[in-house]
Amino acid sequence: MEISETKTSNSSGNAVVTSSTPGGLPGADEDGICDGKYVVVERGDQQRIILFKSNQTITFGKGSTQQDILLKGASGTSFLNAFKASPAPPEVIASHKPFKDNSKPWKKSNKARPQNLFVLERSAEPIVKSINEFYQLPDTISSGTDNRNIHDDNSSQAMKKHDIISLREQGVSSKEILDTIITSSKSFNQKTEFAQEKYLKKKEKIYGDVLVFRKPSISILSDYYFKRDPVKILGLRPDTLSQLLSYANIHAHGKYLIFENCCGLIVAAVLNRLGGYGAALHCHIGSNPQRQALVCMNFTEEDLKPMMNLDMLYLLRGSGSNLSVEKGDADVIQDENITTGEETESLEEPQAKKQKLESGAGAESDPDDDKNGKDSCNENEQSEMEEETTFVTSRKLRASNNREDNETSLAFFNETEFDGLIICGKEHPLTLLQRLLPRLALSTPFVIYCQHPEPLMDCYVWVKEKGIGANVYLVDNWFRNIQVETERTHPEINMSPSGGYLLFGTYIGT
Amino acid sequence: MSFIERTSIIKEGDTVILFLSVSNHYPIEVTKYKKNKNGNFVENKFQTIYGHFDVMELVGKKYGTKFHLPRGWAYVLHPTCELWTKTLPHRTQIIYTPDISLIIFGLDLAPGSIVIEAGTGSGSLSHAFIRTVYPTGHLYTFDFHEKRAEQAREEFQKHGLNSWVTVGHRDVISDGFDVEKPADAVFLDLPKPWEVVPHVQRSLKRGGKLCTFSPCIEQVQKTVEALKKSGEFVMLKTQEVLQRSNSIQYRTMTSLDFALDESEASTGKLVPIKKEQCKFRTLIPPTQTAGHTGYITFATFVPGVSLS
Numbered sequence: 001m002e003i004s005e006t007k008t009s010n011s012s013g014n015a016v017v018t019s020s021t022p023g024g025l026p027g028a029d030e031d032g033i034c035d036g037k038y039v040v041v042e043r044g045d046q047q048r049i050i051l052f053k054s055n056q057t058i059t060f061g062k063g064s065t066q067q068d069i070l071l072k073g074a075s076g077t078s079f080l081n082a083f084k085a086s087p088a089p090p091e092v093i094a095s096h097k098p099f100k101d102n103s104k105p106w107k108k109s110n111k112a113r114p115q116n117l118f119v120l121e122r123s124a125e126p127i128v129k130s131i132n133e134f135y136q137l138p139d140t141i142s143s144g145t146d147n148r149n150i151h152d153d154n155s156s157q158a159m160k161k162h163d164i165i166s167l168r169e170q171g172v173s174s175k176e177i178l179d180t181i182i183t184s185s186k187s188f189n190q191k192t193e194f195a196q197e198k199y200l201k202k203k204e205k206i207y208g209d210v211l212v213f214r215k216p217s218i219s220i221l222s223d224y225y226f227k228r229d230p231v232k233i234l235g236l237r238p239d240t241l242s243q244l245l246s247y248a249n250i251h252a253h254g255k256y257l258i259f260e261n262c263c264g265l266i267v268a269a270v271l272n273r274l275g276g277y278g279a280a281l282h283c284h285i286g287s288n289p290q291r292q293a294l295v296c297m298n299f300t301e302e303d304l305k306p307m308m309n310l311d312m313l314y315l316l317r318g319s320g321s322n323l324s325v326e327k328g329d330a331d332v333i334q335d336e337n338i339t340t341g342e343e344t345e346s347l348e349e350p351q352a353k354k355q356k357l358e359s360g361a362g363a364e365s366d367p368d369d370d371k372n373g374k375d376s377c378n379e380n381e382q383s384e385m386e387e388e389t390t391f392v393t394s395r396k397l398r399a400s401n402n403r404e405d406n407e408t409s410l411a412f413f414n415e416t417e418f419d420g421l422i423i424c425g426k427e428h429p430l431t432l433l434q435r436l437l438p439r440l441a442l443s444t445p446f447v448i449y450c451q452h453p454e455p456l457m458d459c460y461v462w463v464k465e466k467g468i469g470a471n472v473y474l475v476d477n478w479f480r481n482i483q484v485e486t487e488r489t490h491p492e493i494n495m496s497p498s499g500g501y502l503l504f505g506t507y508i509g510t
Numbered sequence: 511m512s513f514i515e516r517t518s519i520i521k522e523g524d525t526v527i528l529f530l531s532v533s534n535h536y537p538i539e540v541t542k543y544k545k546n547k548n549g550n551f552v553e554n555k556f557q558t559i560y561g562h563f564d565v566m567e568l569v570g571k572k573y574g575t576k577f578h579l580p581r582g583w584a585y586v587l588h589p590t591c592e593l594w595t596k597t598l599p600h601r602t603q604i605i606y607t608p609d610i611s612l613i614i615f616g617l618d619l620a621p622g623s624i625v626i627e628a629g630t631g632s633g634s635l636s637h638a639f640i641r642t643v644y645p646t647g648h649l650y651t652f653d654f655h656e657k658r659a660e661q662a663r664e665e666f667q668k669h670g671l672n673s674w675v676t677v678g679h680r681d682v683i684s685d686g687f688d689v690e691k692p693a694d695a696v697f698l699d700l701p702k703p704w705e706v707v708p709h710v711q712r713s714l715k716r717g718g719k720l721c722t723f724s725p726c727i728e729q730v731q732k733t734v735e736a737l738k739k740s741g742e743f744v745m746l747k748t749q750e751v752l753q754r755s756n757s758i759q760y761r762t763m764t765s766l767d768f769a770l771d772e773s774e775a776s777t778g779k780l781v782p783i784k785k786e787q788c789k790f791r792t793l794i795p796p797t798q799t800a801g802h803t804g805y806i807t808f809a810t811f812v813p814g815v816s817l818s
Contacts, residue, residue, distance in 0.1 A: 219616055
């Protein structure tokens with residue numbers, strides 16, 4: 001219950017959640033920022049995807065440069081505007097009750113300090129200006145031609161760490177701090193223009209105070225997950241996902257069969273391409289399909305119409321009439337899940353809900369704690385992402401799949417000749433392919449993604465031996481970003497060496 | 511028949527992909543007559559390495575089934591954008607599926623999107639655009655080559671896609687796009703994309719995206735400079751993607767056994783090194799593959815309205 005303490009300090013928690021349940025909000029502008037909507041927040045090259053709540057803060061940076069930025073200023077505005085974060089005035093600090101995460105007392109980042117509190121104000125300048133010119137060098141600063149006279153002896157900067165901290169504590173703006181740092185540096189004048197720019201880019205990470213809110217899209221989500229937690233999405237790189245959608249011939253009015261446990265990213269991408277027309281039957285193991293990425297898309301009821309879920313257990317056991325005892329047991333468990341889900345929907349906070357969203361076993365203990373322990377380098381960001389991206393947006397996206405839904409899905413599965421099959425899971429794809437491929441209509445595509453080539457080779461050999469696939473390929477991709485700057489255009493220094501493998505072909509029956 | 515709305519039986523007027531092998535497949539228009547080189551209509555026969563056949567024999571066959579040829583057989587496949595890209599008649603250089611996929615993905619296209627494309631070229635990317643924006647969006651595609659625009663228009667008609675595309679003959683550098691609806695995305699594949707930037711600014715909606723495809727880095731450089739100078743584009747990124755198509759084969763290697771033969775000590779006779787055949791399945795990359803296609807640049811349009 002403690003987690004539910006937000007700024008409004010509603011200890012009952014109930015009111016908090018009800019007020020932030022999306023859909024029912026008055027004035028929920030279709031294309032603007034409002035409570036209950038997922039938004040992408042960017043500061044410099046840092047990116048977050050959060051569930052927007054105007055009475056909460058978003059944290060960038062850590063230690064002395066930590067900024068807890070109150071989101072209120074952005075509420076009700078449209079996307080793609082620039083906001084400036086500035087130190088909160090005393091009256092805001094006084095009225096702000098910091099968000100306390102008592103469930104994780106070991107997290108240092110929970111120490112909210114008033115000097116870290118920032119407020120958002122819509123930037124008066126156009127977004128391009130605000131983003132590109134986060135800091136304008138003072139006119140007095142010149143630049144050098146090369147680095148022959150620059151020595152790395154730690155003597156060039158006169159400001160010490162505690163000087164800067166004390167400036168911050170006095171509420172001095174980022175711009176003024178940077179001015180001080182630069183003018184008190186003996187070597188900054190000797191740096192080349194390019195080196196100065198690079199230096200400022202680094203400083204932007206710490207002192208950047210321009211925030212931009214964007215609407216989540218599949219390309220942003222795919223990029224975001226691949227950069228921050230590739231393991232979660234099985235190493236599926238954006239370029240590979242883009243091809244998966246092409247080769248599976250995803251389009252409106254198509255009926256697709258999807259096996260996925262890739263955070264719901266693929267189901268989300270398919271739903272996005274269906275635009276509310278057609279069907280996407282999501283097959284999964286267990287009663288809780290993964291939907292962490294899917295919920296971030298702010299899909300409407302209309303968008304979600306094509307989505308159906310099928311627990312593979314139902315597929316295995318057949319329809320209700322011949323269900324065995326074991327099946328019954330499984331059902332009881334699922335029913336319990338549903339009841340808990342419904343009862344607690346209005347009581348529980350994201351943390352608790354997320355557990356139900358996490359598929360499979362081990363959901364009892366918070367799986368993220370584990371994770372945070374391992375990824376200590378970006379512990380804060382990691383856990384924030386978890387909390388923020390796994391909120392159930394509404395009742396229509398309930399975590400548990402009930403028996404009735406499964407029976408409907410099973411009937412649909414049995415009576416439909418699908419227009420395409422996608423397999424992308426942690427499980428070896430061969431048995432899945434053997435089970436699902438025959439459900440395709442003749443001359444329709446199948447696409448299997450796997451991080452490793454060997455399982456796909458097994459599938460390839462099976463398809464070839466059975467003679468049920470034509471036009472079968474096993475491909476992988478090379479993908480690179482290019483830095484384009486006048487006189488400094490070159491491929492980016494780092495690139496991803498592997499984006500996984502795709503096996504695709506056309507089903508031609510036996 | 512339509513590329514998008516799948517049917518299961520081949521009818522007259524359909525475009526069918528005759529699939530003989532991975533390296534050997536053709537698009538066939540199922541018509542009684544076809545134009546020969548001299549512009550006269552003749553009976554539509556199709557020649558393959560397994561002999562020729564009368565194209566009308568395809569009518570009534572089921573898509574995805576075997577079709578018997580005089581000296582072998584082939585599969586008749588329903589057309590898809592990907593198969594079309596692989597088999598279409600080239601009137602220009604074309605964009606292939608890996609780039610097409612990234613372009614559509616990066617532009618965040620979905621049903622309902624309004625897309626502007628210049629130039630149309632051979633229509634490889636256009637087909638994929640239409641598939642994605644169908645059934646509520648629209649593609650406006652332009653080419654400054656009148657014949658090409660005309661051929662593309664005919665092709666879309668034949669492929670049952672004409673309700674979702676408007677083909678224009680127009681030089682967009684001098685004349686702009688003249689599309690009334692604000693577009694969600696503009697795609698440029700022309701030699702000097704930077705010269706079109708002002709027209710793009712007039713055509714895109716706020717938050718809409720621009721994508722350019724250029725083979726040369728100098729083109730990218732100039733485009734990015736023009737976009738930055740305009741002051742109305744953010745989130746610029748340039749990417750390139752190459753696909754490698756691997757074959758799966760068995761390979762055998764000889765494994766040498768370096769254990770000393772025990773009989774050697776007793777007999778005093780030298781025993782040659784024992785060899786064992788070790789068979790494994792592996793991925794074989796192609797001997798040659800595309801090393802470059804084009805740079806794909808994305809930008810998001812946010813018109814600069816100052817608050818102050």
